[in-house]
Amino acid sequence: MGTNKFNGINRISYEQARTEIMTGDILFCSGNYLVSELIKKASDSIFSHVALLLHWNDHVIVLESVEDDGVRAVPLSHYLYNYENSKKTYDGGLYIARHEIIESPNFNKDKLKRMFGKAVDLLNRNYDKDEIAKIVARIGLGIGRHQDDDEYICSEFVDECFKELEIELLHDQQGFIFPEHIAADSNIKPLFGIYP
Incomplete structure (x- = not known):
């Protein structure tokens, strides 16, 4: 598992993390929700979700694709203090990583502008629920291949944005990409975990 490199990394407070996070960093989540547990089991990973981070007006913004909303932007503080408007913390672990090129x-920092321009262009695109079914069929039955479309699971969204940096992230042999593939990439370096 590529996520083994995240074992034992330091955890820091959200307030400290805000000063350490750079635009272009990656958020990995290890959720304890039912769907999260299924994703972790199916992909043999500790991670169930992946997203991009952006500094904007003294905020850290999460750009992600989620099942209920598709591609969206939310403050990172949302994960720590009011996840899904519940007034509770995200139920699971939160980890920050960085691609070495950043x-x-x-590194030409203008590429980051293109990357986040692409992310903004994809806002409100649908979550690729069909892709999840294909991934389950591939893992459970050994059938199927990924096909590009205009809908994104979380890892496809991150992959699409990284293409703007001319970076090809790992995929499996059928063309699927999970949070585990991104975490396992040798250029992705774990930084720290976050707590409220």
Whole structure:
């Protein structure tokens, strides 16, 4: 499992994390919800969700694709203090990682603008519920292949945005991509976990 590299990383407070997170960082979630547990089991991973992070006006914004809303933008604080307007913390672990290229001195920061321009272009696109069924069929029955469309599961959304950085993230042999594939990429470095 690529997620083994996240074992034992430091956990820091949300307030400290806000100063450490860079635009372009990645949020990995390990949810304790029923759907999250199914995703983790099906992908043999500790992670059930992945998203992008963006600094904007002293806020850290999560850009993600979720089952109920499709592609959306929410404050990271939403995960820590009011997840899904419940006035509760997200039930599970939250981890921050970074692709090595973001810290590279030769990295053209203008590419990040293109990346988040792409993310904004995809806002309100539907969550790819059919893709989840295909993934379950592939894992359970050994059949099916990924086909590109205009709907996104969380990892497809992140992958689509990283293409703007001219970065190809890992996929499986049938073309599917899960949070585990992104976490397992050798260029993705765990930074820390977050608590409220």
